Amino acid sequence: MNISLLQRIFFFTLGCCFLFILLLGSVIWSSQAIELAFSRNHYAQQLTNQTNTLKQLVANDNIYDSHYSINDWRSVEVKLTALLKSSPHLTEQQKTIQNSLQSQNESLKSLFILINKNKLKNASEIIKKHLKAKLMIQLEAIRSDALHLSAIAQKDIYDTIKKQAILIISVSAVSILALLFGAFTLTSIVRKSLNEVKRAFETNHSGDYQNIQLSHHSQEFDSIAEAFNIMNEKLSESTVSLTEMKKIVEERTHVLEQLSKTDPLTKVGNRRALFERANMEFSRAMRSKSKLTLLLLDCDFFKNVNDEFGHLFGDELLIHICSICGQEIRDIDFLARYGGEEFIIVLPNCDIAGGIETANRIQNSLARHCVAIEGKKVCVTLSIGISMLSERHKNLDQLINDADKAMYLAKENGRNRIEVLPAPNLH
Amino acid sequence: MINKNVTWSLISLVIFSSAAWFYFNFESHWQQPKYPLMIAVSKTPLSTPFYVAKAIGAFDETCVSVKFDEVVGGQRAFAKVMSGEVDFGTSSDSVIAFQSLTNKAFVTHAMFVQSDNDVKLITRGSAKINSTMDLKGKEIGVTHGTASEYFLSTLLALEGLTTEDVELYHYKPEQLVNGFINKDIDAFLPWEPFGFQSAQLLNGQIKVHETKGLNTLSFNLISVTADNLLVEKAKCVIQGLSIAMDYIASHPRESKQIVMDELKLTAEFIDWVWSDYIFKLGLNQSLMLSVESQAIWAVATQMTQFNEVPNIERFIDSRAMLQVMPNAVNIPQ
Numbered sequence: 001m002n003i004s005l006l007q008r009i010f011f012f013t014l015g016c017c018f019l020f021i022l023l024l025g026s027v028i029w030s031s032q033a034i035e036l037a038f039s040r041n042h043y044a045q046q047l048t049n050q051t052n053t054l055k056q057l058v059a060n061d062n063i064y065d066s067h068y069s070i071n072d073w074r075s076v077e078v079k080l081t082a083l084l085k086s087s088p089h090l091t092e093q094q095k096t097i098q099n100s101l102q103s104q105n106e107s108l109k110s111l112f113i114l115i116n117k118n119k120l121k122n123a124s125e126i127i128k129k130h131l132k133a134k135l136m137i138q139l140e141a142i143r144s145d146a147l148h149l150s151a152i153a154q155k156d157i158y159d160t161i162k163k164q165a166i167l168i169i170s171v172s173a174v175s176i177l178a179l180l181f182g183a184f185t186l187t188s189i190v191r192k193s194l195n196e197v198k199r200a201f202e203t204n205h206s207g208d209y210q211n212i213q214l215s216h217h218s219q220e221f222d223s224i225a226e227a228f229n230i231m232n233e234k235l236s237e238s239t240v241s242l243t244e245m246k247k248i249v250e251e252r253t254h255v256l257e258q259l260s261k262t263d264p265l266t267k268v269g270n271r272r273a274l275f276e277r278a279n280m281e282f283s284r285a286m287r288s289k290s291k292l293t294l295l296l297l298d299c300d301f302f303k304n305v306n307d308e309f310g311h312l313f314g315d316e317l318l319i320h321i322c323s324i325c326g327q328e329i330r331d332i333d334f335l336a337r338y339g340g341e342e343f344i345i346v347l348p349n350c351d352i353a354g355g356i357e358t359a360n361r362i363q364n365s366l367a368r369h370c371v372a373i374e375g376k377k378v379c380v381t382l383s384i385g386i387s388m389l390s391e392r393h394k395n396l397d398q399l400i401n402d403a404d405k406a407m408y409l410a411k412e413n414g415r416n417r418i419e420v421l422p423a424p425n426l427h
Numbered sequence: 428m429i430n431k432n433v434t435w436s437l438i439s440l441v442i443f444s445s446a447a448w449f450y451f452n453f454e455s456h457w458q459q460p461k462y463p464l465m466i467a468v469s470k471t472p473l474s475t476p477f478y479v480a481k482a483i484g485a486f487d488e489t490c491v492s493v494k495f496d497e498v499v500g501g502q503r504a505f506a507k508v509m510s511g512e513v514d515f516g517t518s519s520d521s522v523i524a525f526q527s528l529t530n531k532a533f534v535t536h537a538m539f540v541q542s543d544n545d546v547k548l549i550t551r552g553s554a555k556i557n558s559t560m561d562l563k564g565k566e567i568g569v570t571h572g573t574a575s576e577y578f579l580s581t582l583l584a585l586e587g588l589t590t591e592d593v594e595l596y597h598y599k600p601e602q603l604v605n606g607f608i609n610k611d612i613d614a615f616l617p618w619e620p621f622g623f624q625s626a627q628l629l630n631g632q633i634k635v636h637e638t639k640g641l642n643t644l645s646f647n648l649i650s651v652t653a654d655n656l657l658v659e660k661a662k663c664v665i666q667g668l669s670i671a672m673d674y675i676a677s678h679p680r681e682s683k684q685i686v687m688d689e690l691k692l693t694a695e696f697i698d699w700v701w702s703d704y705i706f707k708l709g710l711n712q713s714l715m716l717s718v719e720s721q722a723i724w725a726v727a728t729q730m731t732q733f734n735e736v737p738n739i740e741r742f743i744d745s746r747a748m749l750q751v752m753p754n755a756v757n758i759p760q
Contacts, residue, residue: 110640
């Protein structure tokens with residue numbers, strides 16, 4: 001059942017009021033019960049007093065004396081009888097004692113009338129004494145009953161006060177527990193719900209549109225959560241999240257980086273990529289004292305091909321050369337367009353012999369694979385200059401310069417050939 | 428969540444099983460021991476609290492399991508107590524007074540009923556006995572050593588007569604009416620139910636004199652001088668009687684029916700006597716004084732061979748009553 005916080009507070013207050021009324025009711029009931037018990041006790045004490053007065057009247061005087069005034073006795077006896085008729089409301093047990101009291105009083109009156117009938121002129125002293133004793137016994141019986149009644153009333157007072165004290169303590173304890181429980185529950189619901197709403201806002205702030213899931217349901221927080229969730233839904237529909245945005249930017253950056261390092265025609269590395277990679281390999285070779293060889297390739301008579309078959313074919317030819325080179329080099333080698341129809345291949349961990357071998361493989365492969373145009377086969381050759389890193393190379397430019405020199409040497413020496421700088425010992 | 432529920436169910440089951448096991452194993456240790464008791468109950472409506480207690484199972488809630496030995500008159504109940512045939516008995520204060528003179532080792536634990544009209548003076552109509560003075564020289568039947576004899580002696584004394592001035596015949600309580608029918612006696616003093624039975628039987632031939640209030644009689648629970656165990660048993664008997672007293676006060680019609688069934692009495696008789704009875708547990712100084720005055724009377728009028736009245740306090744044992752109803756005890760400690 002979904003109850004609103006206001007309803008909870010209302011029920012909680014209602015419960016407290018009920019407990020308070022219960023407490024108040026019990027106090028009123030108890031005070032009445034105690035008042036009744038006091039009136040019973042008072043009644044019993046009055047009976048005791050009247051009986052004691054009668055006892056004194058019997059004990060102090062000679063009741064058989066002709067001058068004995070029975071008026072005193074009668075007035076007290078009338079009071080006692082009247083008192084017995086005006087008893088307060090009594091319990092069943094007390095009613096039994098009341099019946100006994102009334103019966104004893106009747107016996108008392110009968111006995112007194114008997115004694116005063118001619119003052120027992122025929123009776124002996126023994127029976128007179130005996131009847132006086134009986135009168136005293138009768139009075140004592142009334143007194144005992146009155147005391148019993150008083151004791152019961154006093155016990156009732158004690159029991160009622162004790163019962164009331166226990167009730168007040170119990171109701172107070174229950175009230176305090178209920179108050180604590182209610183306060184704790186309300187605080188807990190409000191605190192948890194507020195935390196959950198706060199967390200949802202924080203999550204939202206970071207661009208993650210998550211719905212609020214409330215652990216405690218209340219109409220107030222449920223309506224907040226509902227409004228928030230609707231807002232979230234609309235936001236997530238119209239907004240690209242930051243995560244997605246980052247991903248797109250990374251993809252675009254990667255593409256741009258690729259573009260900035262790639263020759264747009266041949267799709268191999270451009271000059272920037274060449275110098276970046278070659279510098280890295282140069283530094284590594286210098287650091288680790290490993291070998292590094294560069295091949296500088298230049299297409300022979302490329303201008304003539306361009307003039308004869310057009311620039312488009314020239315472009316196609318360059319792409320073809322790159323494709324051949326790409327097939328013949330290792331994975332760790334790097335091919336880049338140096339400029340025009342010139343290409344450089346960086347060969348890490350490779351000496352002059354390895355460079356010559358690679359250059360040979362490229363020339364052979366190119367010789368085998370000519371490019372067809374308008375039904376004619378066009379074959380091109382490459383002049384390749386090779387340079388290997390040595391102690392005299394202080395930077396990459398010097399190494400490239402050596403490869404360039406070697407390539408021009410190959411051109412001078414008739415093209416489609418390989419030249420090495422510095423000249424290896426094996427030549 | 429399910430696992431948690433299962434765990435709690437298992438723990439609850441274990442706790443309940445253990446509690447049940449302990450309860451059934453140690454139940455006998457917690458329960459009070461049940462003492463089997465025999466009580467000599469006088470077959471009179473004065474014993475109503477005993478019959479009601481038995482009928483409503485009031486003794487079942489106490490430490491005693493009670494059996495009744497029904498006798499005619501408190502004197503026989505007293506004799507059975509003293510001979511050890513029964514544990515407790517019911518006797519009138521008159522019997523206690525007469526027996527106290529014999530210095531027997533007995534005690535009174537509680538008074539449970541009183542009546543101011545139980546013993547009646549019944550005379551033959553033709554004998555023309557209109558006042559106590561007219562009893563002089565007449566043959567009168569009483570039960571020796573009981574309220575019957577005591578009441579006659581006080582009635583006579585009121586007019587300056589003694590038992591010497593009449594011809595006294597001693598009968599068992601149930602035999603009194605036979606003596607009257609056989610014309611051996613002209614007057615007799617029976618107690619109920621014999622008074623009513625005689626009135627029914629001899630309707631028209633007799634006169635029942637108005638003596639209400641002249642002799643208050645009480646019925647009491649007695650036993651031999653009590654040790655602690657007997658006091659404990661007396662306590663349980665009184666507890667049962669207390670429950671019966673409450674029942675009589677709240678269910679008078681049902682209580683009357685119980686006594687009618689037990690004593691085979693008519694509704695007419697119960698209505699005749701019921702208003703005279705006050706069923707109430709107590710142990711008062713008035714009882715002591717009553718016993719004492721009756722004992723003094725018996726000695727003074729030479730109704731007994733004994734001539735010394737003992738200290739009556741010896742015959743009162745308030746320990747059981749003090750445990751059950753301390754409020755109803757009013758004697759000097």
